Amino acid sequence: xxxxxxxxxxxxxxxxxxxxxxxxxxxxxxxxxxxxxxxxxxxxxxxxxxxxxxxxxxxxxxxxxxxxxxxxxxxxxxxxxxxxxxxxxxxxxxxxxxxxxxxxxxxxxxxxxxxxxxxxxxxxxxxxxxxxxxxxxxxxxxxxxxxxxxxxxxxxxxxxxxxxxxxxx
Numbered sequence: 001x002x003x004x005x006x007x008x009x010x011x012x013x014x015x016x017x018x019x020x021x022x023x024x025x026x027x028x029x030x031x032x033x034x035x036x037x038x039x040x041x042x043x044x045x046x047x048x049x050x051x052x053x054x055x056x057x058x059x060x061x062x063x064x065x066x067x068x069x070x071x072x073x074x075x076x077x078x079x080x081x082x083x084x085x086x087x088x089x090x091x092x093x094x095x096x097x098x099x100x101x102x103x104x105x106x107x108x109x110x111x112x113x114x115x116x117x118x119x120x121x122x123x124x125x126x127x128x129x130x131x132x133x134x135x136x137x138x139x140x141x142x143x144x145x146x147x148x149x150x151x152x153x154x155x156x157x158x159x160x161x162x163x164x165x166x167x168x169x
Contacts, residue, residue, distance in 0.1 A: 031124050035117045039110060040084075044069055044077055046118065049107055052087055057100045059092070065157035086110055 006012060013019050032043045041049075047067045052058060055066065060078060064071040078101065081087045086107035089099035103111075126134040149155045 028121075028125055032118075032121045035121045035124070036114060039114045039117065041110070041114065042077075045081055046114070048074070048077055048081060049086060049103065049111055052101045053103045053108065053111060056102050059098050059100055063101060064154065068152065068154050068156040070154050081107070 029043060032046075036046075044067070047069070048063060051063055051066045055062075058066065060074055061071060063069075063078075064074050067074075069077070078087070078089070082089060084106075085104055088102050088104055090102060092098040092100050126137070129137060145156075
Protein backbone atom coordinates (compact mmCIF):
# COMPACT_ATOMS: atom_id res chain seq x y z
CA UNK A 1 0.00 0.00 0.00
CA UNK A 2 2.23 2.80 -1.24
CA UNK A 3 1.82 6.29 0.10
CA UNK A 4 3.00 9.67 -1.04
CA UNK A 5 4.86 10.42 2.20
CA UNK A 6 8.62 10.65 2.40
CA UNK A 7 9.65 7.16 3.57
CA UNK A 8 12.64 8.68 5.35
CA UNK A 9 10.55 10.27 8.11
CA UNK A 10 9.49 8.94 11.49
CA UNK A 11 5.87 9.57 10.50
CA UNK A 12 6.38 7.06 7.69
CA UNK A 13 7.86 4.57 10.16
CA UNK A 14 5.08 5.09 12.73
CA UNK A 15 2.36 4.44 10.15
CA UNK A 16 3.99 1.48 8.39
CA UNK A 17 2.10 -1.82 8.78
CA UNK A 18 5.19 -3.71 9.92
CA UNK A 19 5.96 -1.17 12.63
CA UNK A 20 2.34 -1.15 13.81
CA UNK A 21 2.23 -4.97 13.99
CA UNK A 22 5.50 -5.05 15.94
CA UNK A 23 4.23 -2.43 18.39
CA UNK A 24 0.93 -4.27 18.81
CA UNK A 25 2.84 -7.49 19.51
CA UNK A 26 4.83 -5.65 22.20
CA UNK A 27 1.61 -4.30 23.70
CA UNK A 28 -0.12 -7.69 23.58
CA UNK A 29 2.80 -9.41 25.34
CA UNK A 30 2.97 -6.63 27.95
CA UNK A 31 -0.74 -7.03 28.70
CA UNK A 32 -0.34 -10.83 28.89
CA UNK A 33 2.59 -10.54 31.29
CA UNK A 34 0.69 -8.05 33.44
CA UNK A 35 -2.54 -10.05 33.61
CA UNK A 36 -0.78 -13.41 34.04
CA UNK A 37 2.10 -12.34 36.31
CA UNK A 38 0.89 -14.55 39.16
CA UNK A 39 1.27 -17.58 36.89
CA UNK A 40 4.83 -16.92 35.65
CA UNK A 41 3.95 -17.98 32.11
CA UNK A 42 4.70 -16.48 28.69
CA UNK A 43 2.26 -16.38 25.76
CA UNK A 44 4.29 -19.06 23.93
CA UNK A 45 4.37 -21.30 27.01
CA UNK A 46 0.59 -20.87 27.28
CA UNK A 47 0.09 -21.80 23.62
CA UNK A 48 2.33 -24.84 24.04
CA UNK A 49 0.37 -26.01 27.08
CA UNK A 50 -2.94 -25.63 25.25
CA UNK A 51 -1.57 -27.58 22.26
CA UNK A 52 -0.20 -30.35 24.50
CA UNK A 53 -3.51 -30.58 26.36
CA UNK A 54 -5.39 -30.71 23.06
CA UNK A 55 -2.97 -33.23 21.51
CA UNK A 56 -1.50 -35.39 24.29
CA UNK A 57 1.52 -37.32 23.08
CA UNK A 58 2.57 -34.71 20.54
CA UNK A 59 6.30 -34.47 19.88
CA UNK A 60 8.29 -31.23 19.80
CA UNK A 61 8.51 -31.07 16.00
CA UNK A 62 4.76 -31.34 15.60
CA UNK A 63 4.18 -28.96 18.51
CA UNK A 64 6.34 -26.43 16.67
CA UNK A 65 4.11 -26.78 13.59
CA UNK A 66 0.88 -26.57 15.61
CA UNK A 67 1.79 -23.33 17.38
CA UNK A 68 3.95 -21.94 14.52
CA UNK A 69 6.99 -21.45 16.73
CA UNK A 70 10.64 -21.96 15.81
CA UNK A 71 11.69 -25.53 16.65
CA UNK A 72 15.12 -24.60 17.99
CA UNK A 73 13.68 -22.02 20.41
CA UNK A 74 10.81 -24.31 21.38
CA UNK A 75 13.29 -26.63 23.10
CA UNK A 76 13.91 -24.06 25.83
CA UNK A 77 10.16 -23.47 26.20
CA UNK A 78 9.63 -27.21 26.71
CA UNK A 79 12.52 -27.31 29.22
CA UNK A 80 10.96 -24.51 31.27
CA UNK A 81 7.54 -26.14 31.24
CA UNK A 82 9.06 -29.44 32.32
CA UNK A 83 11.10 -27.74 35.07
CA UNK A 84 7.88 -26.14 36.35
CA UNK A 85 6.29 -29.64 36.31
CA UNK A 86 3.55 -28.55 33.88
CA UNK A 87 4.47 -31.18 31.30
CA UNK A 88 6.31 -34.45 31.16
CA UNK A 89 8.24 -36.10 28.36
CA UNK A 90 7.93 -39.80 27.73
CA UNK A 91 9.75 -41.87 25.11
CA UNK A 92 7.69 -42.86 22.09
CA UNK A 93 6.98 -46.62 22.09
CA UNK A 94 8.18 -47.02 18.48
CA UNK A 95 11.31 -44.84 18.83
CA UNK A 96 12.72 -44.17 22.28
CA UNK A 97 14.74 -41.20 20.93
CA UNK A 98 11.49 -39.31 20.26
CA UNK A 99 9.98 -37.73 23.37
CA UNK A 100 6.22 -37.31 23.55
CA UNK A 101 4.74 -34.46 25.55
CA UNK A 102 1.96 -34.77 28.10
CA UNK A 103 0.30 -32.27 30.40
CA UNK A 104 0.68 -33.03 34.10
CA UNK A 105 -1.98 -32.50 36.74
CA UNK A 106 -0.17 -29.27 37.71
CA UNK A 107 -0.26 -28.17 34.06
CA UNK A 108 -3.94 -28.96 33.79
CA UNK A 109 -4.65 -27.04 37.00
CA UNK A 110 -2.60 -24.08 35.75
CA UNK A 111 -4.61 -23.91 32.52
CA UNK A 112 -7.84 -24.01 34.49
CA UNK A 113 -6.64 -21.25 36.82
CA UNK A 114 -5.10 -18.99 34.17
CA UNK A 115 -8.11 -18.99 31.82
CA UNK A 116 -9.83 -15.93 33.37
CA UNK A 117 -6.56 -13.96 33.14
CA UNK A 118 -6.04 -14.95 29.50
CA UNK A 119 -9.63 -13.94 28.75
CA UNK A 120 -8.90 -10.54 30.33
CA UNK A 121 -5.83 -10.20 28.11
CA UNK A 122 -7.87 -10.71 24.96
CA UNK A 123 -10.54 -8.26 26.15
CA UNK A 124 -8.00 -5.60 27.11
CA UNK A 125 -6.22 -5.83 23.76
CA UNK A 126 -9.44 -5.08 21.87
CA UNK A 127 -11.21 -2.94 24.49
CA UNK A 128 -10.32 0.46 22.99
CA UNK A 129 -12.16 -0.44 19.78
CA UNK A 130 -15.90 -0.34 19.16
CA UNK A 131 -17.43 -3.86 19.03
CA UNK A 132 -17.97 -3.71 15.26
CA UNK A 133 -14.36 -2.58 14.76
CA UNK A 134 -13.12 -5.46 16.92
CA UNK A 135 -14.88 -7.94 14.67
CA UNK A 136 -13.56 -6.22 11.53
CA UNK A 137 -10.01 -6.14 12.89
CA UNK A 138 -10.05 -9.83 13.80
CA UNK A 139 -11.49 -10.78 10.42
CA UNK A 140 -8.81 -8.79 8.60
CA UNK A 141 -6.00 -10.10 10.81
CA UNK A 142 -7.11 -13.69 10.21
CA UNK A 143 -7.06 -13.02 6.45
CA UNK A 144 -3.61 -11.41 6.58
CA UNK A 145 -2.14 -14.21 8.67
CA UNK A 146 -3.64 -16.87 6.43
CA UNK A 147 -2.66 -15.20 3.16
CA UNK A 148 0.87 -14.47 4.37
CA UNK A 149 1.43 -17.79 6.18
CA UNK A 150 4.05 -19.01 3.70
CA UNK A 151 6.12 -15.86 4.26
CA UNK A 152 6.63 -16.76 7.90
CA UNK A 153 9.91 -18.21 9.16
CA UNK A 154 7.69 -20.82 10.81
CA UNK A 155 4.49 -21.26 8.79
CA UNK A 156 1.53 -22.69 10.64
CA UNK A 157 1.26 -26.37 9.74
CA UNK A 158 -1.25 -27.63 12.27
CA UNK A 159 -3.15 -29.88 9.89
CA UNK A 160 0.01 -31.53 8.56
CA UNK A 161 1.39 -32.04 12.06
CA UNK A 162 -1.82 -33.51 13.40
CA UNK A 163 -2.25 -35.76 10.39
CA UNK A 164 0.95 -37.55 11.49
CA UNK A 165 -0.60 -38.07 14.90
CA UNK A 166 -3.46 -39.86 13.18
CA UNK A 167 -6.05 -37.55 14.68
CA UNK A 168 -6.57 -34.70 12.27
CA UNK A 169 -7.62 -31.35 13.71
